[in-house]
Amino acid sequence: MRVNSKQLTYLELFAGAGGLAEGFSSAGFTPVAYVEMDRYASLTLKTRIVYHYLVKKGKAGIYTKYLQKKISREELYGMVPNIELNTVINEEISEENIYYLIGVIQNKMKQKKIENVDVIVGGPPCQAYSLIGRARDPYRMKNDRRNYLYQLYVKFLEVFKPKVFVFENVPGLLSAGNGKLWEDVQRYFKEAGFKIEYKILNAYDFGVLQNRKRIIVIGWRIELNLEYPEFEKDSYVEKFNVKEVFKDLPPLKPGEKMYTGEYIGEPSEYLKYYGIRNNDDILTLHIARNHNERDRRIYKLYIEAWMKEKRRPEYNELPEELKTHRNRKAFKDRFKVVAPDLPYSQTIVAHLGKDGHYFIHPDINQLRSISVREAARLQSFPDNFYFEGPMTAMFRQIGNAVPPLMAQKIAEKIKEMINAL
Known part of the structure; x- marks a missing residue:
């Protein structure tokens, strides 16, 4: 397999489940390699590679058989x-294996007859930079080695010398260590031979029904005459509310798991326009976690408060018998409804893998947190995207991902930058 000389290539580090990968592949980039430590996220990446391969070969029906559990993962991969x-x-x-990984990637490039990496993308795990993470750590994450993964990212830049790189992270990166960490990050990129600029971008402006702000750093080799691209705000998304994500999905009881199932209606205009649900899709991973009776009583109170008063109660307003936390200040915003009548949801986070209290489904008849498929849709993953692993791992993968709609629009701009050289 020889990559066309005009075909742009990318290497993804800290790849996760493949939100950035989905965007860059959709924009026509060819992957050199994905590096990801989590086993389940790596399987999700492989399953998606198989999906794209089979679609190109006109054999999408084989993938559908896998979704329907008619063939095993091993048979699919075969x-x-x-x-x-x-x-x-x-x-x-x-630090211990970085040069081993670089060698593995270089071997893959030889096998695929890829001569160079045009773009490196990815962002190190962001919990260490998040305000929540720092609040929980008495040392303010100073000793967390994840704070220094950007230095390893830079090593890949020095070896592969891409034209452009995209580094994604939480806005808390800018203030971590009183701004000292961000100063160090910029210095490392500059010393590696790159000019960088950054903006804090909101996924909602890219068509995602979610209030999700992220710092997007774009860097390019100093000798290249490039500029940070202008991203036009997607105004069409303003026609829609969050209910577009829920209305065609069957109701679930807490703990009910619909690994494959039937939709109960046609896709909404939002789902169709943004390519999240297509006519030949089947419903998968509409699975919900279980909840005890106390949590369901709390959910009912929060749903009623939103639907009747458009109000989000604080934890202290709960009846005393429903409170389980002594620290009432830290937990005042512990529960939250995904409001169907707002233009966007709260930020989908990896903590969804631990509990769903901050993501209560708005239907008072269901009294549960959102399902895996609902979370994926709020992140703009298409319905034909399948996540591997147990439910908790699926939620974690979704929460950590860059929304594919956002990723694709970033990738298209990067493509324009490089093609203009």
């Missing part, structure tokens, strides 16, 4: 050449 599946490197990026 439909694809190893050179494609081996694009995923399930390894942690660390």
Whole structure:
């Protein structure tokens, strides 16, 4: 397999489940490799590689059989050449193995006859930079080695010398360590030979029904005459509310797991316009976590408060018998309804893998937190995107991802930047 000389290539570090990968692949980039330490996220990446391969070959029906549990994952993967599946490197990026990983990637480039990496994308795990993470850590994350993963990212820049890189993270990166960390990050990028600029971008402005702000750093080799791209705000998304995500999905009881099922209506205009649900899709991973009776009583109170008064109660307003936390200040915003009548939801986060209290489904008849498929839709993952692993791992993958709609529009701008050279 020789990559067309005009075909732009990318390498993804800290790849997660593939939100950025979905965006860059949709924009026509060819992956060199994905490096991801989590086993389940790596399997999700492989399953998506198989999906794209089979669609290109006109064999999407095989993928559908997998979704319907008619064939095993091993049988599915057997439909694809190893050179494609081996694009995923399930390894942690660390000081100890960085040069091993670089060697593995260089070997893959030789096998695929890829001469250079045009773009490096990815963002190190962001919990260490998040305001919530720092609040929970008495040392303010100073000793968390995840704070320094950007230094390893820079090593890849120095070796592969891409034209452009995209580094995504939480806005808390700018203020971590009183701004000292961000100063160090910029210095490392500059010393590696890159000019950088950044903006805090909101996924909602890219068509995602979610209030999700992220710092997007774009860097380019100093000798290249490039500028940070202008992103036009997607105004069409303003026609829609969050209910667009829920209305065609069957109701679930807490703990009910519909791994494959039937939609109960046509896709909404939002789902169709943004390519989240297509006519030939089948419903998968509409699975909900279980809840005890106390949590369901709390959910009912919060749903009623929103639907009747458009109000979000504080934790202290709950009846005393429903309170379980002594620290009433830290937990005052513990429960939250995903309001169907707002233009966007609260930020979908990886903590959804631990509990769903901050993501209560708005239907008072269901009294549960949102399902895996509902969370994926709020992140703009298409319905044909399948997440591997147990339910908690699926939620974590979704919460950590860059929304694919946002990723694709970033990728298209990066493509324009490079093609203009």
